[in-house]
Amino acid sequence: MQRKDFPGSPLGLRRVIEPAGALPQAAWRLDPSPQLWPDEARVRVDRLNLDAASFRQLTEAAAERSAGGGPGLAAALREAVLGIVAERGKMQNPVTGSGGMLTGVVEEVGPDSPLGLAPGDRIATLVSLSLTPLAISDGLARWDGRSEQVPCDGHAILFGRSIAAVLPDDLPVPLALAVLDVCGAPALTSRVVRQAAAGGDAPVVAILGAAGKSGSLSAVAARKAGARSVIGLVPAQGEADLLATAGLADQVVICDARDPAAVAASVRAAGGPAQVTVVCVDVPGCEGGAVLATADGGTVIFFSMATSFSAAALGAEGVAADITMLIGNGYVPGHAALALDLVRDEPGARRIFESRTAEGDGNGG
């Protein structure tokens, strides 16, 4: 109904082959042909950055094929990714539903593209590969299958709302990529903490998974936005040492984020309950602890893709917790610049990223 009145072009609806009417992310198959609509841009791809969940699943499946007398592991992985992209016109893992991001150089920009890009710009996409039309032309011959960073020649299409960040000159590409991968978390944390502080009382902020990539940047962002104190929860001594050395939290607590009573008790003992709790732990079962660690009237921000909607909703209701629970939207205006600046200004955060750029704890996408 009224489809022709809908301004669907910037969302890429014209690239959806099936099912008709779906948004590109939910679609099974996209059209990756290189000819541009007026509001699109085309990128010459040089690297795919598969999200951690997808890379793990692909590796496990490839290892199984390989052990069963199939091709070698690297060949099996290349075949898997090439097969998905050929069939779907995008790199969206059909098992995990997730994608990742890419880097490349802008090749052509349609006259009506609102992205502000110019040919020659070296960029990273800030929208997921799971909605980005993609064609691969080199058979992924340079990928050894050992890392989720995939050298790749091909092209990708950016829609009017497919935001991208020009890669900075002053930071190594792997570092910048890792920061951009999680840049929504510090941006939303900053906004929520700033709003809470504007109410008069500077909030206590608890961060579950504070020594990870999204968690450490969220800790820095919370402090800059006016947190009274930042309590960082981590699962083990090694992480605690990393976080303490980096100096990003006022209190560092070792605690299993899946144990609700332990999380609540730990946060209380460290100066809580929290007015703002940020969940950056990518394992299931952290909803209860986050709810119990948060003061009445406070806010929980869930960034973990392992969050269960119903566990959060029923969990809060079940303990009569009058708290606001936010789904961590990966888009906040200015998020890329904010996150890159945090890493530039805070050597501790940079050290955590440099120690982790091979691990991948991002929200994926």
Added chain:
Amino acid sequence: MQRKDFPGSPLGLRRVIEPAGALPQAAWRLDPSPQLWPDEARVRVDRLNLDAASFRQLTEAAAERSAGGGPGLAAALREAVLGIVAERGKMQNPVTGSGGMLTGVVEEVGPDSPLGLAPGDRIATLVSLSLTPLAISDGLARWDGRSEQVPCDGHAILFGRSIAAVLPDDLPVPLALAVLDVCGAPALTSRVVRQAAAGGDAPVVAILGAAGKSGSLSAVAARKAGARSVIGLVPAQGEADLLATAGLADQVVICDARDPAAVAASVRAAGGPAQVTVVCVDVPGCEGGAVLATADGGTVIFFSMATSFSAAALGAEGVAADITMLIGNGYVPGHAALALDLVRDEPGARRIFESRTAEGDGNGG
């Protein structure tokens, strides 16, 4: 760690048998013995109200057993519910994870119970059966298996934070139960609309599933809280007629909530985009439409238990939507009284409930 410092009693941690440390809702098995801890209360149960998803699953499984030469359908259903309660000490469907609510009469109140109840009060629980210790003593002999309302004799335990509502004298019990089942939705909608209106501009509110129980009450709540206009989306003509006759929405639109472009176009054509969008449709796949129907800076409240956390998070990011997305917390202080008053004051809402009390579109729990 620090477990002994944790004030876990009001959450019922002492009733958890396994696994140790879990909250009662996440636990596999609770202790339903009738002896009270000082902050507990015991209820003589007269009726279980299984949530819609659980009742559907139990009925399908019982029909299969029955068709395979097992007991009759009603007997198979009774056996299933009795078996779950005997094994788990609570009525939590192991397949759906959900429970429902119960009505009964308060039998004994511990000296430290903070619930404000007295023996003889006739109440409905506002926390889920999935966390409520329960023992059944009549074999469910009076249940014919045809309805999710289960006549039942037995007892249940309320913890310090297991809130309950005294049933009103002026409303039929089935109506009051149906209203209480969804009372979190209008309460949170009211709060969010009021906050948006306080900013100066009265918000346009779109409600997906506006002719259902939670949707219709949310429509009434939005209007009372200062919405500029209420746009009600429904899937079919019959629902549109019901909603139009009830007079709860300024615009009634027929639209498939799973079609993102259609939802966005419909809401725009009806005066949108919305500053507040409320999702009350209990089918999967409504995240994209809700995101696209909402103006930048606006808020989506997801009440549907069919909401996918990752579809919402990645969907908003994928279209660069700067919106706030709330997980619909079923608890807001005063929610029961607010919802009952809406039905008392608004004959249109009452008519919708009376036409629907056998259907069950609640958030379940």
